[in-house]
Every structure is written in C-alpha cells, then in structure tokens.
Amino acid sequence: xxxxxxxxxxxxxxxxxxxxxxxxxxxxxxxxxxxxxxxxxxxxxxxxxxxxxxxxxxxxxxxxxxxxxxxxxxxxxxxxxxxxxxxxxxxxxxxxxxxxxxxxxxxxxxxxxxxxxxxxxxxxxxxxxxxxxxxxxxxxxxxxxxxxxxxxxxxxxxxxxxxxxxxxxxxxxxxxxxxxxxxxxxxxxxxxxxxxxxxxxxxxxxxxxxxxxxxxxxxxxxxxxxxxxxxxxxxx
Numbered sequence: 001x002x003x004x005x006x007x008x009x010x011x012x013x014x015x016x017x018x019x020x021x022x023x024x025x026x027x028x029x030x031x032x033x034x035x036x037x038x039x040x041x042x043x044x045x046x047x048x049x050x051x052x053x054x055x056x057x058x059x060x061x062x063x064x065x066x067x068x069x070x071x072x073x074x075x076x077x078x079x080x081x082x083x084x085x086x087x088x089x090x091x092x093x094x095x096x097x098x099x100x101x102x103x104x105x106x107x108x109x110x111x112x113x114x115x116x117x118x119x120x121x122x123x124x125x126x127x128x129x130x131x132x133x134x135x136x137x138x139x140x141x142x143x144x145x146x147x148x149x150x151x152x153x154x155x156x157x158x159x160x161x162x163x164x165x166x167x168x169x170x171x172x173x174x175x176x177x178x179x180x181x182x183x184x185x186x187x188x189x190x191x192x193x194x195x196x197x198x199x200x201x202x203x204x205x206x207x208x209x210x211x212x213x214x215x216x217x218x219x220x221x222x223x224x225x226x227x228x229x230x231x232x233x234x235x236x
Contacts, residue, residue, distance in 0.1 A: 026177035033174065046096035048141045048168070049132075052186040053091040053105075053115055056198065056209055086206055089114050090213060091123060094185050095140070100131050102217055104210055112206050120149040121158055129162055139166060146170040146178055 037044045089112070092101035103123055107113050115123075132140070142163050144150045151170045165173040181187035198212040 023177055023179045026175070027180055027183075030175070030177045030180070030183075043096075047139060048143055049093045049095045049100070050143050050184045050186055051091065051093040052145060052184065052191075053089055054186075054191045054195075055114075056088040056090055056195065056213060058086040058088075058203065058206060058209055086112075087114075088112055088206055088209055088213065091115070092186065092190065092217070093128065093142075094190055097135065099217060100128065102213060103127050104213075112210075115149055117149045117152045117155060121155055124155070124158055124162075132162075141166045141168055141174075143168040143176060143184070145176060145181075145184075 034044070041047070089105040090101070091103040091105070092099055094100075105113050105115050105119055105123070113119065140163075142159065144159075146169075149155065153171075156167075156169065156171050159167050159169070159172070168174045168176050170176055170178075177183075194213060194216050197216045198209060201212070203209040203212055
C-alpha cells in the first residue's frame, strides 16, 4: 500500500516566516551562550558531542521533514512511498575527536526496532557511557534534540547523573533551540553524506544496509569509529 504526501503546506512563504520568527530568539540565546563559553575555553566547540538517530529506509526513502520545496506557487508535487517500509534506526555521536557509534537499535532477538524511551536509555547506559569513559577528554558536553525519548524525565535524570551540567537538551541545564538542525554536523552533513553512499549497490536486506552504513562511517575517523549493537561487537 502506498500513500501520497501533499506538498501544498511546504511551499507557503507564510509558514517560513512564522517558523523563523518563533524560534529566532531561542537560537540567538544559544549562540550567545556558546560564544561566551568559547571566550573562556578556546576549544569549547571541540568538546561538544552532537548526537542523533536517523532512519535508513531499505527502499531509499528520505524523510520529508528534511526535504522542502520552496516556490512562489504550489508546485503540486506528490511523493509516493510504501506505507510500512523496512528500516534501520541508527544512532551516532559526532565530535572533533571522532564518532561514537554507529549504534543499531535491535531487540533481544536481534531484530531491528525503532527507538523509544526505554531503548534510548538502555543505549545510553550500556553503550554510550562505557564508550565515553574510554576517552581521555575533560568536560565533554553532550547535545541531543527534543525528541520525546530524549527528553523524558527518566532520560534527563540519567544524563544529568553522568554529565552533570554539561547537557545541552530541552529540559536540560542548557536549552537546545527547536528547529535548529542546521546547527548540528549530523543533520547538516553526516546523515546526508552516509545516505548518499549506502544505497549505491541497492541493498535488498536490512543486514546488507547495516553493513553498508558501517562501511561508510568507518573510514571517516578510522579507528576512532566503531560498530556496536545488539550481539555485535567491535571489529578487530
């Protein structure tokens, strides 16, 4: 079964103006805070771990939330996609020292699953925190967006217990401004770069797509990037 996405909403210039006006002040406050931190610690920007998860659809579908069509008139564009295509949910943290990840969300049987609060906290506890402790870097900051699984009270408490005040997040010590994907290297570069390559050989299974995703990420930072997911360990 397929469904169609009407692009009528996205071309509206009124929506564009409202979006910028609503979040402009929050973005300005965050940038001023970052500038203040860099004035005190010159390499502050190298100490921020930008984290996020992305869906990799087996059919190559790209989320419409990251695809906009701007036009003076309604372009009358429709995008057809399978109603329930198979996909991977992949998490990474990117900073000046390399990549922590990728982490592929799976259940106890090794099947690919999407992320929810419990799975996200399990990833933080069992994967991210142990790997973070392997890095000899003082005062790393952790940034995440406002997804519900990220900002649940239990998740925020867990991250505060580990990072203290060094948390950039909605409901965190430092607020991350909504609709600011252009401020993160994952949304602005990494996910788009990886997705431009992983479908080159037209993978037909999720395992094949997972292998391609890891193969693309590994050379970016060499030994500083590794694979870790359910029932899968680091490469030799």
